[in-house]
Amino acid sequence: xxxxxxxxxxxxxxxxxxxxxxxxxxxxxxxxxxxxxxxxxxxxxxxxxxxxxxxxxxxxxxxxxxxxxxxxxxxxxxxxxxxxxxxxxxxxxxxxxxxxxxxxxxxxxxxxxxxxxxxxxxxxxxxxxxxxx
Amino acid sequence: xxxxxxxxxxxxxxxxxxxxxxxxxxxxxxxxxxxxxxxxxxxxxxxxxxxxxxxxxxxxxxxxxxxxxxxxxxxxxxxxxxxxxxxxxxxxxxxxxxxxxxxxxxxxxxxxxxxxxxxxxxxxxxxxxxxxxxxxxxxxxxxxxxxxxxxxxxxxxxxxxxxxxxxxxxxxxxxxxxxxxxxxxxxxxxxxxxxxxxxxxxxxxxxxxxxxxxxxxxxxxxxxxxxxxxxxxxxxxxxxxxxxxxxxxxxxxxxxxxxxxxxxxxxxxxxxxxxxxxxxxxxxxxxxxxxxxxxxxxxxxxxxxxxxxxxxxxxxxxxxxxxxxxxxxxxxxxxxxxxxxxxxxxxxxxxxxxxxxxxxxxxxxxxxxxxxxxxxxxxxxxxxxxxxxxxxxxxxxxxxxxxxxxxxxxxxxxxxxxxxxxxxxxxxxxxxxxxxxxxxxxxxxxxxxxxxxxxxxxxxxxxxxxxxxxxxxxxxxxxxxxxxxxxxxxxxxxxxxxxxxxxxxxxxxxxxxxxxxxxxxxxxxxxxxxxxxxxxxxxxxxxxxxxxxxxxxxxxxxxxxxxxxxxxxxxxxxxxxxxxxxxxxxxxxxxxxxxxxxxxxxxxxxxxxxxxxxxxxxx
Numbered sequence: 001x002x003x004x005x006x007x008x009x010x011x012x013x014x015x016x017x018x019x020x021x022x023x024x025x026x027x028x029x030x031x032x033x034x035x036x037x038x039x040x041x042x043x044x045x046x047x048x049x050x051x052x053x054x055x056x057x058x059x060x061x062x063x064x065x066x067x068x069x070x071x072x073x074x075x076x077x078x079x080x081x082x083x084x085x086x087x088x089x090x091x092x093x094x095x096x097x098x099x100x101x102x103x104x105x106x107x108x109x110x111x112x113x114x115x116x117x118x119x120x121x122x123x124x125x126x127x128x129x130x131x132x133x
Numbered sequence: 134x135x136x137x138x139x140x141x142x143x144x145x146x147x148x149x150x151x152x153x154x155x156x157x158x159x160x161x162x163x164x165x166x167x168x169x170x171x172x173x174x175x176x177x178x179x180x181x182x183x184x185x186x187x188x189x190x191x192x193x194x195x196x197x198x199x200x201x202x203x204x205x206x207x208x209x210x211x212x213x214x215x216x217x218x219x220x221x222x223x224x225x226x227x228x229x230x231x232x233x234x235x236x237x238x239x240x241x242x243x244x245x246x247x248x249x250x251x252x253x254x255x256x257x258x259x260x261x262x263x264x265x266x267x268x269x270x271x272x273x274x275x276x277x278x279x280x281x282x283x284x285x286x287x288x289x290x291x292x293x294x295x296x297x298x299x300x301x302x303x304x305x306x307x308x309x310x311x312x313x314x315x316x317x318x319x320x321x322x323x324x325x326x327x328x329x330x331x332x333x334x335x336x337x338x339x340x341x342x343x344x345x346x347x348x349x350x351x352x353x354x355x356x357x358x359x360x361x362x363x364x365x366x367x368x369x370x371x372x373x374x375x376x377x378x379x380x381x382x383x384x385x386x387x388x389x390x391x392x393x394x395x396x397x398x399x400x401x402x403x404x405x406x407x408x409x410x411x412x413x414x415x416x417x418x419x420x421x422x423x424x425x426x427x428x429x430x431x432x433x434x435x436x437x438x439x440x441x442x443x444x445x446x447x448x449x450x451x452x453x454x455x456x457x458x459x460x461x462x463x464x465x466x467x468x469x470x471x472x473x474x475x476x477x478x479x480x481x482x483x484x485x486x487x488x489x490x491x492x493x494x495x496x497x498x499x500x501x502x503x504x505x506x507x508x509x510x511x512x513x514x515x516x517x518x519x520x521x522x523x524x525x526x527x528x529x530x531x532x533x534x535x536x537x538x539x540x541x542x543x544x545x546x547x548x549x550x551x552x553x554x555x556x557x558x559x560x561x562x563x564x565x566x567x568x569x570x571x572x573x574x575x576x577x578x579x580x581x582x583x584x585x586x587x588x589x590x591x592x593x594x595x596x597x598x599x600x601x602x603x604x605x606x607x608x609x610x611x612x613x614x615x616x617x618x619x620x621x622x623x624x625x626x627x628x629x630x631x632x633x634x635x636x637x638x639x640x641x642x643x644x645x646x647x648x649x650x651x652x653x654x655x656x657x658x659x660x661x662x663x664x665x666x667x668x669x670x671x672x673x674x675x676x677x678x679x680x681x682x683x684x685x686x687x688x689x690x691x692x693x694x695x696x697x698x699x700x701x702x703x704x705x706x707x708x709x710x711x712x713x714x715x716x717x718x719x720x721x722x723x724x725x726x727x728x729x730x731x732x733x734x735x736x737x738x739x740x741x742x743x744x745x746x747x748x749x750x751x752x
Contacts, residue, residue, distance in 0.1 A: 014550060016581050020557035027564075066550075074699060097549035119550060120557035 004040055005032035007057070011043045011075065012036070012064035012095070017119065022063065024123050030130050040075025047082065057088045057133060062121070064113040065096045065103055065111075072096070076110050083112065093117055093129065158255040160187075162250050164213055178228035178257050195225050205237070212241040213248045222258065232260035276300060283384035287318070287365075292376055305361065305384050307353035315345070316650050322349035322359060339375045342367055360389040388458070405484075405503040406489060411458060413438045416498055427477035438501075441474045443481060452740065453488070454499075461497060462489035473597065476501060483510045491689070547592075551585040591720050598649075598727040606644040611637040611677050611686075614647075618654040625662050631671040640677040643684045649728040649750075653686070656721035658747050661690035666743070686750045694742040703737060 008031055010021050035058070037043035043061070044047070047128060050056040065072040075113045094107045097119040097122045107116045117125065138658070152159065158175030162168075169187040176185070179195060196202035201223045210217040221237045239253035276299075279285060287301025288296075296314040305308045316335075327349040330390050338344050344365045351359050352413050365380020370656055399406050399419040404428075408417040415433045422637040423430055426441060429723065433440070438524060442450055449472065466486040484503040491498040555578060562574045613633055619626060658673060665671040674689045697704070705726040729736045729750055740746040 006669070016554040016555065016558065016577055017550070018559055019553065019577060023561050023565075024557070056527075070699075097553045119553035120560070122560060 004030070004133070006030050006059045006133065007032055007055075008034045009043060009058040009061040010034060010036045011040060011061060011067070011072070013038045014064070015069045017064075020119065021064075023053075024121065024126060026132065027079075027123055028127055030127075038056070040070035040078075041061055041074060043094060044075060044078050046051060047079070047086075051082070051086055053089050057086065058090055059088075060129065061090060062095045063091045064093065065107075073106060076113065080110065080112055091129075091133065095119060152254070156257050158257075160253050162189075162209075162253075164250060175255055178233060178255055179225065179226070180229045180231065182228070184536060185228070192272060195227075197224065197226055201225070208237075208239060209251065212239050212251055216241045216246075216248055222262075225255075231255050233257060234259045236289055280304065285382045287382060289378045290376070291378060302382055305356075305359070305382060305642045306351055322351050324352050325677040326350070331695065335378075336377065338365075338367060341375075342369065342375060344378070344380065348389075353396055358385055359386045361385060362503050379520060380469075402502070404487075405505070407433075407438065407441070407501045407503065408436045409501065410496050410498050411496065413454065422503075425476065425482065425503070426474070439719050443473055443475050446472060453486075457488050457490075457499060458497075461499070463490075464488045478549075483507055548585070550583045551588065554581045555585075591724070595724055598724070598731050607647045608642050609645050609647055609650050610642050611635070611675070612641070614650055614654050615675055617651060618658055622662065625659065629662050629665060629671050631662055631665075631673060633673045633675070635675040637675075637677045640679045640684045643677075645752055646728070646732060652728055653725045656725050657688040660721060661688065661692055661746070664690075664692045664695075664746070666691060680751075682751045686752060688750075689747040690746065691745040694744055694746055695738070695740045696742050697738065697740050705736070724736060 006023070008025055010018060010025075012018055012021075015128050022034055022036065025031045035046075037046065038061075047057065063072045063075060070078075077093070083090075091114045092112055094108075094116045095118075096103060099118060104116050107113050115129075152172075153174055156174060156178075158178050159170075159172035161170040162174050167189055169189070169192075171179070171181075176183075181187075191422045192205070204221060204223060204623070208221060211217045212219060219237070219239045220574065223235060223237055225233050225235050227233060230558050232516070234255040234257070236258050237253065238256075239251055241248040242250040243253060258415075264422055274727050279301035283301075283305060285305045286362050287302055289296040290297075296316065296319065298306075298314050300310050303312065308322070312318075320328055320331065330347075333347070334347055344367055346362065348360060348362045348363050351361060353359065354547050359706050361382045362385045363380055363382050365378055368377035368379060370376045392405040396419075399408075400421075402419060402421065405421040405424075406417075406419040407415060408421055409415050415436050415438055418426075418430050420435055422428075422433075439447060439450075449470070450464055453464075453466055463485065466488070468485060470486070472484055472486055474484050475481045483506050487502040487504075489500045489502070491500045558574055558578050558581065562571060562578075565571050565574065612635065615633070619633065625631075654675075658675075661673045664670055669691060672691045674687075676687045676689070678685045678687070695704070705722045726736055729752075732752065735751040736748065738746060738748050
């Protein structure tokens with residue numbers, strides 16, 4: 001099975017998590033590149049700057065909820081506005097250590113969020129997600 | 134006509150005048166000649182015409198056939214034949230057909246054993262007779278009335294100990310009419326249990342010269358018991374000594390029975406019943422009333438009902454009484470009236486009142502039913518209390534819920550994320566073969582573990598704050614607290630060339646937990662230093678105010694500010710940072726919020742991005 005190369009964005013302020021996810025993603029052949037952002041604002045800024053460069057935009061965003069400056073939900077509000085002008089379809093996955101039902105409920109309100117995933121993510125989970133693309 | 138002996142009296146004589154005035158008529162029969170003489174009065178009585186000549190042949194027409202005619206004939210024949218006198222009360226029929234009653238007296242005049250003349254006179258007794266008939270009728274009616282009312286009349290001649298009874302009194306006592314009665318004979322008929330009182334009453338009435346209505350029972354021959362009531366009065370001689378007692382005795386057995394039944398009914402009522410008349414005078418109370426009020430029935434009867442009601446409610450009572458008598462009907466007073474009665478010892482009892490009309494022979498009475506609603510009142514009070522404490526509990530629960538939510542947040546984010554990191558790191562460690570990378574992973578595990586330890590320590594600290602809200606209060610001087618804060622942050626202040634000014638003139642001190650107050654100062658001032666604006670030196674103003682009796686602190690800076698619209702909801706959260714700042718650990722505000730909350734205060738912020746932030750604390 002030949003898979004299309006995939007760009008992944010990880011938006012999370014936790015550097016340990018950044019480290020572990022990068023290691024995990026590296027082990028998956030389909031993943032072409034991984035970019036990390038410490039908060040929603042940084043990621044959004046990048047997308048806005050590169051909105052016309054399809055190969056620089058991600059196929060998948062793993063988005064944390066709790067981040068300084070702009071958290072996951074604040075990011076989503078801005079991102080939803082931006083989405084129609086983008087050439088590429090981007091899947092957003094909310095990734096959090098929180099099992100708080102309030103967070104899960106809030107995430108479901110965004111139809112642009114494909115799923116709510118509980119940390120930690122292992123390579124098996126990620127492969128399944130890529131396979132669904 | 135000198136042959137009439139009676140004429141010898143002379144028509145002008147005193148005798149003739151007298152008999153004329155007394156309406157006495159005279160007649161004379163000459164036995165030998167059969168001639169009859171009638172005086173003028175006799176002619177008047179018989180209403181004969183002037184030319185009427187009486188004779189033996191026409192005499193019979195003056196008597197109705199039968200009893201009186203026979204009586205008249207027999208009397209005359211006996212007088213003539215045997216010389217017997219007669220004195221008869223009889224009926225005559227006048228020449229005009231009227232009935233008259235007469236006394237007819239006849240005396241034969243005897244000569245040598247032979248009746249020669251018969252003298253007689255007639256007295257018109259019609260009036261007297263009528264009166265007598267009338268009287269008889271009256272007596273009969275009285276008897277009937279006595280029988281109907283079951284009343285008997287008596288007269289006691291105390292001196293002679295002779296008692297006169299009306300016929301009906303004999304009937305009431307079940308004795309044969311005419312039986313001689315004296316005091317001891319009456320005693321014999323009285324119920325053994327009532328005899329002593331009867332004697333005592335009689336003695337007392339005589340001694341006090343006053344009769345008092347009383348009751349006793351009598352026992353008939355057949356053993357049946359009747360209850361009678363006596364009303365009477367005393368009759369005294371001119372010396373003021375009681376010589377007679379007269380009065381009536383009424384059989385009130387049925388009345389008494391229904392009274393007893395009514396009493397039983399009244400006493401079996403679960404409610405307190407007080408029966409009063411139109412003027413508010415108590416007529417009757419039941420056992421429950423004795424219990425509720427602590428008065429004996431005899432202490433309340435004939436008293437005004439106000440003795441049972443506190444003064445402040447007299448107007449209320451009068452209002453309902455007036456309305457009731459306007460249209461007497463079963464009336465329940467409003468449940469929320471808050472009516473009270475008070476008992477003998479002045480204790481007030483909340484009651485529900487119901488008024489009912491009671492028609493009696495003595496007029497309209499009102500039956501007042503009272504229900505003690507102390508228990509209901511207490512229950513209502515308890516419900517109110519319970520409601521209040523429920524509301525307080527709900528408030529506390531809400532606060533606790535909020536705290537729980539905070540903790541849920543903290544465990545979700547701040548505890549789970551290092552744990553998931555550890556788990557991810559361990560996974561990688563297991564699959565990693567490169568020893569250098571493995572070393573790096575171990576370092577990261579150490580770092581995560583340290584972070585986790587720090588998080589747990591902070592949580593424990595905040596829990597301790599919440600638990601120890603009843604910390605001892607101390608008088609804290611704001612200027613001294615600020616001084617110490619400046620000393621502790623001396624290096625930071627110097628490095629940032631910060632200017633810290635203060636104004637504690639309005640409220641220089643506060644009763645507070647000293648450690649918490651210092652924590653508030655250090656955290657807020659160090660925050661201001663951390664989040665200073667990059668283009669200007671930090672200026673911090675600390676000010677105390679007195680607002681509505683509460684001391685309010687304000688920490689105002691000219692720092693970078695926070696977008697509260699976006700971040701207001703997580704300002705005081707655990708490990709929430711809003712800045713890309715290396716020092717930002719996001720726990721200071723969380724801790725001081727816990728401290729302010731624990732002391733029952735409030736903390737909030739105002740901020741403008743790029744201009745600065747103000748924190749306000751109601752201590």
